[in-house]
Amino acid sequence: MNLENLFKPKSMAVVGISKKNPLSPGRIIFVKNAFEMEVTVYGIHPEGGEVDGVNLYTRLDELPEIPNVLVIAISADATLEYVQSCADLGIPACIIIGGGFAEIGAEGMKRQEKLVKIANDNAIAVLGPNCIGVYSPPLIDTIFMPTERITRPPKGTVALISQSGGVLVDQFFHKFKEINIGVSTAVSIGNRAVVDETMLLEYFSKVDKETLNIAFYLEGFKSSRRFLELARESEDTVVAYFGGLSEHGKSATKSHTASLSGNDRILSAALKQNLIIQPRTELEMLTDLKLFEILSHKKKPFNYYTIKEGKVAILSISGGHGVICADLLKKYNLLSVEYTEDEKREMKKLVNPVARKIASFNDPIDLTGSAKDEDIENLIQYLSSIDRIECIILLILPYTPSISFQIGRKIANRVTADKKPLVCFIPYIQKYGLIIESLELSNVPAFHSIEEAVQAVSALRMLTRNYNVKQKK
Amino acid sequence: MNLENLFKPKSMAVVGISKKNPLSPGRIIFVKNAFEMEVTVYGIHPEGGEVDGVNLYTRLDELPEIPNVLVIAISADATLEYVQSCADLGIPACIIIGGGFAEIGAEGMKRQEKLVKIANDNAIAVLGPNCIGVYSPPLIDTIFMPTERITRPPKGTVALISQSGGVLVDQFFHKFKEINIGVSTAVSIGNRAVVDETMLLEYFSKVDKETLNIAFYLEGFKSSRRFLELARESEDTVVAYFGGLSEHGKSATKSHTASLSGNDRILSAALKQNLIIQPRTELEMLTDLKLFEILSHKKKPFNYYTIKEGKVAILSISGGHGVICADLLKKYNLLSVEYTEDEKREMKKLVNPVARKIASFNDPIDLTGSAKDEDIENLIQYLSSIDRIECIILLILPYTPSISFQIGRKIANRVTADKKPLVCFIPYIQKYGLIIESLELSNVPAFHSIEEAVQAVSALRMLTRNYNVKQKK
Numbered sequence: 014m015n016l017e018n019l020f021k022p023k024s025m026a027v028v029g030i031s032k033k034n035p036l037s038p039g040r041i042i043f044v045k046n047a048f049e050m051e052v053t054v055y056g057i058h059p060e061g062g063e064v065d066g067v068n069l070y071t072r073l074d075e076l077p078e079i080p081n082v083l084v085i086a087i088s089a090d091a092t093l094e095y096v097q098s099c100a101d102l103g104i105p106a107c108i109i110i111g112g113g114f115a116e117i118g119a120e121g122m123k124r125q126e127k128l129v130k131i132a133n134d135n136a137i138a139v140l141g142p143n144c145i146g147v148y149s150p151p152l153i154d155t156i157f158m159p160t161e162r163i164t165r166p167p168k169g170t171v172a173l174i175s176q177s178g179g180v181l182v183d184q185f186f187h188k189f190k191e192i193n194i195g196v197s198t199a200v201s202i203g204n205r206a207v208v209d210e211t212m213l214l215e216y217f218s219k220v221d222k223e224t225l226n227i228a229f230y231l232e233g234f235k236s237s238r239r240f241l242e243l244a245r246e247s248e249d250t251v252v253a254y255f256g257g258l259s260e261h262g263k264s265a266t267k268s269h270t271a272s273l274s275g276n277d278r279i280l281s282a283a284l285k286q287n288l289i290i291q292p293r294t295e296l297e298m299l300t301d302l303k304l305f306e307i308l309s310h311k312k313k314p315f316n317y318y319t320i321k322e323g324k325v326a327i328l329s330i331s332g333g334h335g336v337i338c339a340d341l342l343k344k345y346n347l348l349s350v351e352y353t354e355d356e357k358r359e360m361k362k363l364v365n366p367v368a369r370k371i372a373s374f375n376d377p378i379d380l381t382g383s384a385k386d387e388d389i390e391n392l393i394q395y396l397s398s399i400d401r402i403e404c405i406i407l408l409i410l411p412y413t414p415s416i417s418f419q420i421g422r423k424i425a426n427r428v429t430a431d432k433k434p435l436v437c438f439i440p441y442i443q444k445y446g447l448i449i450e451s452l453e454l455s456n457v458p459a460f461h462s463i464e465e466a467v468q469a470v471s472a473l474r475m476l477t478r479n480y481n482v483k484q485k486k
Numbered sequence: 487m488n489l490e491n492l493f494k495p496k497s498m499a500v501v502g503i504s505k506k507n508p509l510s511p512g513r514i515i516f517v518k519n520a521f522e523m524e525v526t527v528y529g530i531h532p533e534g535g536e537v538d539g540v541n542l543y544t545r546l547d548e549l550p551e552i553p554n555v556l557v558i559a560i561s562a563d564a565t566l567e568y569v570q571s572c573a574d575l576g577i578p579a580c581i582i583i584g585g586g587f588a589e590i591g592a593e594g595m596k597r598q599e600k601l602v603k604i605a606n607d608n609a610i611a612v613l614g615p616n617c618i619g620v621y622s623p624p625l626i627d628t629i630f631m632p633t634e635r636i637t638r639p640p641k642g643t644v645a646l647i648s649q650s651g652g653v654l655v656d657q658f659f660h661k662f663k664e665i666n667i668g669v670s671t672a673v674s675i676g677n678r679a680v681v682d683e684t685m686l687l688e689y690f691s692k693v694d695k696e697t698l699n700i701a702f703y704l705e706g707f708k709s710s711r712r713f714l715e716l717a718r719e720s721e722d723t724v725v726a727y728f729g730g731l732s733e734h735g736k737s738a739t740k741s742h743t744a745s746l747s748g749n750d751r752i753l754s755a756a757l758k759q760n761l762i763i764q765p766r767t768e769l770e771m772l773t774d775l776k777l778f779e780i781l782s783h784k785k786k787p788f789n790y791y792t793i794k795e796g797k798v799a800i801l802s803i804s805g806g807h808g809v810i811c812a813d814l815l816k817k818y819n820l821l822s823v824e825y826t827e828d829e830k831r832e833m834k835k836l837v838n839p840v841a842r843k844i845a846s847f848n849d850p851i852d853l854t855g856s857a858k859d860e861d862i863e864n865l866i867q868y869l870s871s872i873d874r875i876e877c878i879i880l881l882i883l884p885y886t887p888s889i890s891f892q893i894g895r896k897i898a899n900r901v902t903a904d905k906k907p908l909v910c911f912i913p914y915i916q917k918y919g920l921i922i923e924s925l926e927l928s929n930v931p932a933f934h935s936i937e938e939a940v941q942a943v944s945a946l947r948m949l950t951r952n953y954n955v956k957q958k959k
Contacts, residue, residue, distance in 0.1 A: 179804020331652020414509035
């Protein structure tokens with residue numbers, strides 16, 4: 014099976030285009046791809062004619078070429094006939110939108126078995142059934158939500174593969190954009206009758222060169238052995254967020270995709286051992302992906318894989334932020350830094366006379382609202398020179414009048430020169446866009462809450478660990 | 487001491503206006519209030535003249551009236567002289583911006599003692615020192631951040647009182663706006679030499695009628711006994727978020743405000759016993775305040791104080807969201823609902839034929855992406871009629887084509903008619919504004935993540951508990 018037909022098709026056909034209902038999935042998919050995407054699209058309708066000004070073909074075997082992929086958005090029984098047509102005509106891939114298979118019980122289970130047999134016998138890469146398909150810009154988009162209702166994220170290196178179409182859309186098409194996670198591909202696997210998480214991990218890891226970070230939302234493995242093996246071997250970063258791990262959630266997944274998560278602890282240990290990063294909350298997944306994206310899609314001017322013990326210096330211009338951050342270090346198993354009297358004296362010399370009087374150079378360092386740009390630059394430089402500090406969390410609030418709008422660029426320059434990993438908290442709002450962009454263009458990840466900044470350092474430590482395990486091999 | 491002079495002044499004077507530096511705190515405060523706020527402002531500068539076209543007086547005793555409040559933004563020693571002038575002239579309140587008092591050690595401590603003596607002997611309501619003051623729209627704003635760098639939240643019922651100016655600005659002037667928390671007043675207490683959290687709790691609880699929800703960021707109590715007593719008696723909802731509770735954070739607060747948090751568990755128990763709601767994270771504080779705001783600043787069409795056991799029905803149109811929500815119930819000590827076969831049959835009848843085939847009526851209910859507006863309305867109505875269900879969490883994703891843009895209003899109408907508490911997850915983004923606003927105008931709180939929706943139900947349960955304790959008295 015060649016999965017490239019799903020993600021890099023030159024041509025596609027769509028069946029299940031309603032002439033009456035412009036909001037039917039098949040119709041949306043047909044029109045969206047015809048007008049918004051680069052793939053060549055053929056619509057099939059038994060009566061021919063047109064929708065929205067685009068001509069339709071009456072039969073699959075009438076098309077001027079064999080398409081790379083067929084999107085099927087019709088009833089379950091008719092779906093099987095079309096998959097058989099793919100076999101007969103040599104169409105190498107299809108995406109099955111509709112349900113009525115394993116998820117509805119015994120009758121559907123039988124139908125799914127037939128589907129799997131046709132697919133395997135004919136090496137057809139079948140995605141679904143019961144899924145929303147693929148978003149692989151600029152070529153193909155079968156996510157049958159009207160485009161005006163979703164938000165397309167920027168181009169980047171993260172692929173998201175999800176057992177839930179709803180979670181895929183919510184994360185990929187709303188939340189990734191908000192915190193600037195660049196993406197390559199979104200895949201909804203539905204019942205994963207044929208193409209499953211393991212095949213997709215292999216594809217994105219070995220074939221797709223754009224993808225450098227592969228994220229999964231799963232409620233259990235179809236089969237875990239090969240998946241774990243592939244993850245361990247992968248040069249990409251693999252992230253897996255699991256739903257249904259609690260007792261209550263477990264019973265919920267039965268109804269959802271008929272898959273059971275195993276024991277929570279055993280699962281987590283297996284993921285860790287195989288270098289898969291497992292976020293525990295939605296927010297943590299977003300933080301991880303944002304961090305990994307920033308570190309991978311641009312040239313890295315320095316090595317971020319240096320966080321072994323988890324020793325973090327906190328540099329703040331707000332005492333309260335420093336306190337909250339110190340509280341959070343413990344939650345994420347990170348360590349604080351104690352400064353010697355000499356170090357404190359050195360730091361004191363480096364800040365302006367007004368701030369010097371009121372600043373605190375005990376951990377967490379609080380330069381106060383009287384801090385100026387240069388003070389922050391100087392302190393970053395100084396803290397970078399202390400060997401036992403593995404990473405700096407900078408809590409920066411650009412609303413105090415003594416901080417200039419150039420602060421982002423200045424921090425970025427300092428970090429690039431000093432080569433010590435630095436993670437930033439800054440209110441991640443539109444009006445600070447210039448500051449945030451200066452940071453992120455220089456590989457300094459910036460986050461909207463203190464907790465995300467701490468999560469990012471925790472993720473950096475896992476990256477370091479995984480990197481070292483891979484180096485040893 | 488009459489705190490109304492701090493929050494409802496008719497006139498104010500400012501000392502510490504730099505003619506050279508337009509970004510000095512005193513200058514920003516003077517100009518901001520002169521141009522943006524309704525209070526009458528008098529600027530004091532020994533040389534007279536003007537800044538930004540506004541005339542200055544040379545001395546405090548030259549002003550045409552005794553101002554309600556004096557804002558002092560000068561050095562520590564000169565500050566004491568001005569406080570003495572307040573005593574001499576009968577100015578009943580002052581806000582001290584500058585530091586150099588207890589936070590800098592022995593010398594400052596002495597200075598602060600002098601300050602306290604003058605204030606107490608003359609009943610002057612002194613806010614600070616070492617603070618950013620007060621934002622009480624439309625009258626007064628001493629938050630000396632340039633206005634273009636902050637974001638003013640909407641008018642409402644939440645007062646935020648903070649021991650950290652940075653936390654105050656970050657929450658109140660960025661995050662409250664994002665999730666639509668309506669505010670009354672922001673107060674930075676700094677060293678709380680005279681006016682402290684207890685006096686402010688009393689003022690906002692008993693005097694200020696606009697404030698119905700009083701929130702604190704504290705790193706320890708100045709003295710807790712009276713505070714706890716007042717909170718227990720208050721008709722307002724009192725929320726206290728504590729920083730510095732971890733071992734690491736505790737040592738941090740020493741440097742910040744010289745106050746120690748007590749034992750974490752003892753503190754939490756005391757708060758709970760005295761009906762104070764204690765969020766454990768920044769996100770939870772925001773969720774709590776948003777919920778309390780929505781429930782208090784509009785007419786309540788029904789009783790929200792009904793969540794005793796914490797039994798919550800989950801209604802989703804995305805299986806994955808249902809699973810994640812079910813996982814989160816446990817984290818927040820909430821309970822799921824089991825449905826009888828009869829109930830499942832009833833629910834099945836209430837949804838459209840396409841969704842009926844694929845929907846799951848086990849908890850969490852998953853209507854699937856084929857659900858239509860009417861299905862959601864019908865299910866809310868049905869679930870509301872089941873007595874053992876105390877609250878409904880609705881996970882709504884308005885990107886499936888079968889959900890209309892009217893869905894918010896339809897849910898709101900249903901909830902108002904059925905009078906069962908309902909909390910909504912919906913992507914909280916601009917393009918869904920019409921839907922979100924229809925919900926929130928009808929007291930249905932809407933949140934951007936599943937976790938926030940679950941937090942809100944947890945907060946509702948605490949409200950119920952506190953309400954019942956108060957009823958018994």
